[in-house]
Amino acid sequence: MTSIFVRSIQLLLSISILILIHELGHFLLSKAFKVRVERFFLFFDPWFSIFKKKIGQTIYGIGWIPLGGYVKISGMMRNEEIDSSSAKDWEFRSKSAIKRLLIVSGGIISNVLFSIIIFSFLLFKYGDTYLPTKNVKYGIEVDYLGKKIGLRNGDNILLVNGKYIPYFNDIPKAIILGNSITIDRMGKVIHLSLNDDKKRFFFDRKEFSFFIKPRVPPIINYVVKNSESYKSGLKNNDEILAINSEFILFSDQLKDILSKYKNQTILISINRNGRLLQKEVFLDQKGILGVSLKNFMEMDNIFLFEKKNYSIIESFLYGAKRTWDVLKNQIFFLKNVFHIETKAYKQVGSFFSLAKEFPSQWNWWIFWTLTGTLSIWLAFLNLFPVPSLDGGYILFILIEMITKKRINERIFESCTIIGFLIISLMMVMVIIWDIFKVFFS
Template identity: 90%
Template sequence: MTSIFVRSIQLLLSISILILIHELGHFLLSKAFQVRVERFFLFFDPWFSIFKKKIGDTIYGIGWIPLGGYVKISGMMTNEERDSSEKEKIDWEFRSKSAIKRLLIVSGGILSNVLFSFMIFSFLLFKYGETYLPTKNVKYGIEVDYLGKKIGLRNGDNILLVNGKYIPYFHEIPKAILLGNSITIDRMGKIIHLSLNDDKKRFFFDRKEFSFFIIKPRVPPIINYVVKNSWGYKSGLKNNDEILAINSEFLLFSDQLKDILSKYKNQTILISINRNGRLLQKEVFLDQKGILGIYLKNFLEMDNIFLFEKKNYSIIESFPYGVKRTWEVLKNQIFFLKNVFHIETKAYKQVGSFFSMAKEFPSQWNWEIFWTLTGTLSIWLAFLNLFPIPSLDGGYILFILIEMITKKRINERIFERFTIIGFLMISLMMIVVIIWDIFKVFFY
């Protein structure tokens, strides 16, 4: 329950920040062009609000439905007929402004979300720098999960090219494979070319939960932590012990350990270990699950084996990275959306609501991960709002662009009807996605 609460709080905080940033973009540009903003609300407030206060011409408040927020801009949606006595209102109404000013006001939320992502990614680089493992320093090949095996990869493979290109840093390989069409590998000296067609890519998406499939550098089986009171702990295993053999079966890599242990469930085994250069043997009883009660080190904890590259950046140097990272996130979202409509990949199964987003946050608070996910969601929100659907920013942008091209204003009543239809469409889509998310959790 604690992990669910922590994830939910992180999601709520992240969404709240993004809503405020988005609506602030509309608000500031409205003020810059002297357009009156009647209401500025975090969350929706039908019937009542949690808090509201009027300052100047604007009522600021917090609603009770955390599915978005809004700014109500004077003259943006109205079917009221004007007469000459209302002429003084024209100067501060949205519809009184030129097309280019209205376009900027409507685009303000999208622009502010893009700018916010850029600032987050730039600051993260300035704060934490970069620590990367060059692909050329992956000494023992790769370790893959079942998804990697489904597309033809095997433990110990060395990845040479993806889509005919050399990938300089190891962390970029999973994404390159997901976006690519071919992989060239070295398997024990034999060069093999794997194609990635739609049938193979279906394995990435046709499952209950979506995440990048796991490719790791293959590593020796060195103990990172022994669980207190486990069978391994009682038998004298210690942190930093390197496992050399189980009974008479030698092993060189971590991925071999699980397969070997599965053969000796409910049995006592003899483990040969290297402890600071000394060869030791320990008898350990395995329970019916074949669990020793140990956690092995991953490649990030083996800087004595793998040669990493670390680079720190000044705040100025981090800006180009912020632009690059923002663009990369946007490209990934476009790719995923393309696959959602490509039925063969079954990527539509990974569409989710707030429930799915909450799972992406860690069960323990981590500011670096929090801001990384918030930056990603910010550019995602900007991208979604570009869709030319009435009631989204993209719908307003489309109508204004049509006006700029035809030199004629679209009838306000027609505009309002389309906006209502768009709102109903989006509401229906949200309901369907939420129901689908619940179905995936309990039935799929």
Template identity: 80%
Template sequence: MISVFIRSIQLFLSISILIVIHELGHFLFAKIFKVRVDRFFLFFDPWFSIIKRKIGQTIYGIGWLPLGGYVKISGMMMNEDVASHSDSENNNKKKYWEFRSKSAIKRLLILSGGIFFNVLLSIIIFSSLLFKYGETNLPTKNVRFGIEVDSFGKKIGLENGDRILFINGKYISYFNDLPKAILLGNSITVDRMGKILNLSLTDDKKRFLFDRKEFRPFIKPRIPPIINYVVKNSEADKSGLKKNDEIIEVNSEFILFSDQLKDIVSKYKNKTVDFSINRNGSLIQKKVFLNKKGFLGIYLKNFMDLNQIFSFEKKNFSIIESLIYGGKKTWEVLKNQIFFLKNVFHIKTKAYKQIGSFFSMAKEFPTQWNWYIFWSLTATLSIWLAFLNLFPIPSLDGGYIFFILIEMITKKRIKEIIFERCTFIGFLMISLIMMMVIIWDIFKVFFS
């Protein structure tokens, strides 16, 4: 329950930051061009708001419905002043502080401000993380023992011990880029025990990678079975297994890699087995009982814990370098999102199953607070929000921008009645899509 609370708080804080920054973009551009902003709200406030206060000409507040936020810019809609003025002739006069009185380029910049600020936020966050923490990567050439694959990796044709040579005929320098390259690629070239094989990546195969409850890496470096943690009062703990023990034999079956341990242990459920352990260079024998589920009571080290086996590359960045690479990182995240969206429309890949709402987003945050992961996910969500708002759907920023671009091309303003009706229809469309996504997400989380 605590983990759910921590995840929810992280998501709530992240979304709040993104909304405020997005609306701040619209707000500041409006102020630059001397357009009056009537309201600036975090979350929507139908019927009532939690907090609101008027400062100058603007009412600032927090609504109760956490599905977004908004700034109300004066003069965006023709009928805004109708209720307060009976003289229709006065209603048609454009006042200097109204949005509709400004040139097309100024209106375009005001409407693009939210998207621009979300992109800027993503670059700033990624750049700051790179400057503070640097970047640690595992070169593909240093993956000494090949890869370990899960059941989904096996379904696309990979096997434990494969060495990935090329994706689409191209060498991938760093291991952490391999999963993405495989999803984007059409073929994998592997070295399987000295034999070079080419594996095709069809949509039918890729659906195994998308059709998963948890979207985690399907390949990792193959590593020896070295214990990282022993569960207290487990059978492993009672038998005397300890952290940093390397398991080398189970019932006289020799083991080199952690995937072999998992396969062998699964054969001895509800039985007592003999373990041969390498402890600081000494060979130790232990008897361990495995319950009916084959649970041993240990967690093995992952490849990031094994600096003595793998040679990692650590790179630190200056302020200028971090800004450059932060921009590149933002672009890479955006490309990944475009790729994912493209696959959503390929029914065979079943990528649509990974579409989610707040429930799915919350699951991406860790169960313990981690600022690095929090800011990384916030930066990713920020560029995702910017990308979604580019869609030319009325009621989204992209819809308004689309109308203004038409105006700039044709040199004619679209009638405001058409603009308002399209906005209303767009709002209904977005609301319907959001409801469908939330219902789908609830079904996935609670009934799948």
């Protein structure tokens, strides 16, 4: 229950920040062009609100439905047709097309800038840690997904899409976006194609996992307290060399070997600071040893990492690049959603799926990384030319700028209502689909 609560709070805080930033973009540009803003609300407030207060000409408040927010701009929506010449100078409709376009685009602009600021700050504060591909000395370890696309434990990845990838961190993304992989398997060069039938494995899975990672020796990170291994004297940093008479070189070999000795006492040979020791450990019916092994990030004595720090100017340049990279990945995913054979539609989700992306323990780096990702995603979705979204308003204004004629406001309002109903129906369908995935899949 605690992990669910922590994830929910992180999601609610992230969404609240993004809504405020988005609506603030509309608000500030409205004020800049001397357009009156009647209401500024976090969340929707049909019938009643949790909090509201009028300051100047604007009512600020918090609604009770956490599915969005809004600013009500004077003269943006009308119930009857009035010639624009009769508009008050503080109304939206009295402004030039370019000013109205900027006001409507304000939310998108602010979300893009916010994403860049987040990624720039993270790069400036934490820098970047890379593992050069050439330093992946033992090849790769793959999970069930990696095996489905044709990879095997111990493979060395040479090229993706015919290109050498300098840093291992970028290889998984390159594979998902690419069409081919060239590998070295025990001295033999093999070419693997990645068609839509294989790519569906990336999306047709119940939970996220790293389908490839550097292969590592089996070194104990920590021993579970009161486990059989703990009682037998295994310690942190022990390197497992053999189980009974079977030698072990890599972590991926350990699970297969342990599965053969369920409900048995095994003899484990270990290397402890250069000393060869042997310990007897009883395995339960699941073949669980009761230890956690180190991953490659915890083996900087074996893998040579590169750490890059950024100046303020560099952090903004690379922050903008990272924002663009995130957007490209999202566009790629959306494109695959409409390719039924990839089954990417299975990964579409609502706030239930979003909550699962946040960690069960509070981590500010992950929180801001996800918030930056969601910010550019929100900007991208709002660009869609659907009435009731910012993109719908932008489309109508662009048509006006091209034709030199204003769209009939009754048609505009009717399209906005229809667009709102379509978006609402889609949201309900996604929520129902998400509930089905979480509770019945």
